[in-house]
Amino acid sequence: MSNPQDRLHQPTLTTHGIQPENQETPISFLSTNAMSSELFFKRNHFSYPTLTYSNYWLPINGLVSTPKVFSLQEIVKLPSKTIKVALECAGNKRSLFEPKTFGDQWGKGAISQGFWTGVPLTTLLEATGMNANAKEILFEGYDKGKRTDLNNEYSYSRSLPLEKALDPDTIIAYEYNSQPIPFKHGYPLRLIVPNWYGMASVKWIKQISLISSEFKGPYQSVDYVYYPNKENDSGAFPVTTVNVNSTIQQPVDRDIMNTGTHVIKGIAWTGTGKISKVEVSTDQGETWFDAFHEPPNGSYGWSSWTFEWSVYEPGEYTLMSKATDSFGRTQPLEPFWNRKGYGYHAIDQVHVKIE
Amino acid sequence: MSNPQDRLHQPTLTTHGIQPENQETPISFLSTNAMSSELFFKRNHFSYPTLTYSNYWLPINGLVSTPKVFSLQEIVKLPSKTIKVALECAGNKRSLFEPKTFGDQWGKGAISQGFWTGVPLTTLLEATGMNANAKEILFEGYDKGKRTDLNNEYSYSRSLPLEKALDPDTIIAYEYNSQPIPFKHGYPLRLIVPNWYGMASVKWIKQISLISSEFKGPYQSVDYVYYPNKENDSGAFPVTTVNVNSTIQQPVDRDIMNTGTHVIKGIAWTGTGKISKVEVSTDQGETWFDAFHEPPNGSYGWSSWTFEWSVYEPGEYTLMSKATDSFGRTQPLEPFWNRKGYGYHAIDQVHVKIE
Incomplete structure (x- = not known):
């Protein structure tokens, strides 16, 4: 009764879906300088993956000189950097479109920010080397499942063009706000791609592969594509850099x-x-x-x-x-x-x- | 990492305001048979009141034969009833109106239900008696503050016509789902008025008064009134019974x-x-x-x-x-x-x- 906690005002995430879990930040009620992981929006394509920390390794393979499998211990010993990044879901503010579009009706809170700590991807690639014909770097997450529009099961996978992947601020992160990344946000390792919409920042990284062609997975060639026309795909182009x-x-x-x-x-x-x-x-x-x-x-x-x-x-x-x-x-x-x-x-x- | 809690999907309230606190139930994601108080929508007109349990008394006064002040101990010893009630905010689904109206933009979740336990108001009135000229029963809450449209400070107060107040299922509740009512939902005593919109179910009851005239407080004569016209008050009538x-x-x-x-x-x-x-x-x-x-x-x-x-x-x-x-x-x-x-x-x- 006289517990002052009783009277605290605690905004929480707004739920758009629970299977998979999709929740947005109560953006109007944030004190912007302290953005805890509890208030970070969640955007999932599938159920949460099953993976075990004790067994976790990060393979880097494909068009490299020396394929490697990094342990978490190795990764955290490498020189790290900490960067403040706002991650915005490409669907942020979708509910404001008229005519309305299908998919989760995100309000203005599919954006969150905080401090991510990790190893630049370039540091890892210096250890593996890169073949001259490598064109893209493909990131596969542990999360996977079926899509409504296709028959097979897919992992959540996306590629980056070389120039973006090699940006010194593209990092393999293992901490958020100086703590291990919360499981629901990609623990133990998550790609962080500053300046791109959040779909690029693959969570729960399973492997990294250097490839010679343009990756065409459904999260890159079906979803996360701007289709300016309702009835056909003409004029389509990929979602990449965050708009002002x-x-x-x-x-x-x-x-x-x-x-x-x-x-x-x-x-x-x-x-x-x-x-x-x-x-x-x-x-x-x-x-x-x-x-x-x-x-x-x-x-x-x-x-x-x-x-x-x-x-x-x-x-x-x-x-x-x-x-x-x-x-x-x-x-x-x-x-x-x-x-x-x-x-x-x-x-x-x-x-x-x-x- | 392997903690299964990590993977639980937990919808929480959706926040519309924090000062005062207004939050709605994630109605799409409820298992409807178990509606915990944590998921019960919150609709406040003011900051949470300050009141102390040790000092709590319930006065019933005005047009009664014998004014009385009940202790909580007295009230819980009286014969109680438990009723399942869905409480719906009168503003539920406000965001769906076109043209839009002002005020919190409630979605479909300003409705919650559970089991309320308390003493029928009639039981207390049998102890005080009622004068023949009593027309309404006025309930004052401990919550109070200023309004944007008026200068004075007001308590949240509303009256009920006698026939509704004397309905055997109009209760002075002290438990929700067999637990003391959570502070934010009206502890220690809350009026529960089945079949009326939630504004009638006054929280944190401070006193109950029997009066001979129609009460005209702002939460009855300004707010919680249907105004069919945008520009004037013609045709206005009070919000009472819940619509189908x-x-x-x-x-x-x-x-x-x-x-x-x-x-x-x-x-x-x-x-x-x-x-x-x-x-x-x-x-x-x-x-x-x-x-x-x-x-x-x-x-x-x-x-x-x-x-x-x-x-x-x-x-x-x-x-x-x-x-x-x-x-x-x-x-x-x-x-x-x-x-x-x-x-x-x-x-x-x-x-x-x-x-």
Whole structure:
């Protein structure tokens, strides 16, 4: 009764599916500087895999000079790096598309961030060597199962082109926020690919293979492809780099508020360069003001931003946020509709009523 | 790693607000026969109140023969009853209204059920007696605070007309599922008003007063009123009895499924009589089939229902559910739009894609 715990407000993940488990971050209610693994969104294609720590090895094979099988002990002894990365599901904000698309109806919370520690993939490849005809690096996860549209069982597997795989910040991670990666987020080893949508960051890595051709697995040639047309596949192209984007965290949509001064707060992020500007409109896009945003700090995390809004006239208002990055990319007013609902990054909107 | 707990799928509440705390039940992912208090939706108007168990007394005053102050010990010694009640927030499904209304955007999970144990209010009133001019019974909660539209501080208070207050199943509850009511759900004493929307079931009861006039507090004369018009208050009438309603729990909206046989499952409930029929359509309302539903069992809980659907033609389908109760009330195709977004009970819809 007098236990103060009783009165704590604890947001938890919002569930979209349990078999497999898909849950999003309560993004509006985060204190953005402390993003615990409990609040990290979960996006699974299959049931959780079965694997045993005692038996865990990481093979690197295919077009290498010397195929190797690394033990976890070997990997954690190698020079590591820790990088702050925001991972965004390609389906983040899918529920905002009109017409609606099929698949989990993610709100604005299929994005999370924290500190990942691991070994650059390049470090491991220096040990195995690479053949000259290697074109892609293929990552296979322990998670596997059937798809509704195909008959066979598939492992979750995706490849990276060589230049992305060899980026010094593409790491084989074993810690999240200085702790072993939680099982549901890829323990013991997870690929982390900064700047790409989350589907690239393969969990529970089973093996890494160097290959000479373009990998065509279903999570690369069927899913995680932008299909601009509802009825056919013309114009299709792969989902890779994260779009420049922003989200208003507070207020939340359809809030009822007082006249007076309110802090509008949110986050902005991009897969190219750094966030250079965040603008806010409180009149449905007629006029825009610069919001205060965190300076670029060399990380792959999001920038938090705030804007002080004084409002004295009761009525209904549309608040908008628009981010721009150092490559000049900016959020469009209209989303780029695509059949599977990926990469939503239109200007963010929240409607409020002032009383 | 090999801890099987790691692989449990645990849906949790979906957060709409934390100050005050408003969270909904993950209704699609419930095993409906075991509804723990952890999954019970939370709907608060204010911060949680401060009250101390050691000091707790329940005064009943106003138009009574003998005002009394009951101790908890006295109350739990009185003859009790246990009733299964589904409590539904008046704002359940608010997010489905078009045009959208302001306030928390509840999905389909602002409804929960379980077993409430307590003393019929009539038992306590037999001890105090009632004056002939008593017209309503007023319940004040310990929760209080300011509203955006008014200047003073208000306690959360609501009245019941005498005939509803004296219903033998209107109880002063002290247990939920055979345990003390969790603090966030109204400990130590909560009013339970079966068949009315949840706003009537006042939590953290501070006092009960018998009054001779119609109570006009803001949670009765401003909020929890149906306003059929956007621009003015004409035609307004109070929110009381729960509408006949149903929800498809599985599949969830925008699911992608295989051809074959699927079980469509859901719940149906009403504030008048019993659920007498649940119908399902898989062709957007062209044809309807009876679903199998639990027989009426004398409780105020929901009826679970299932329908086996065999589908062999790939494509997009709209699944619908429609409940009818023993008073002949049935769900309309179009919702009754009202400015504050209460009592949504249109035929439920889920869109799926068959591959």
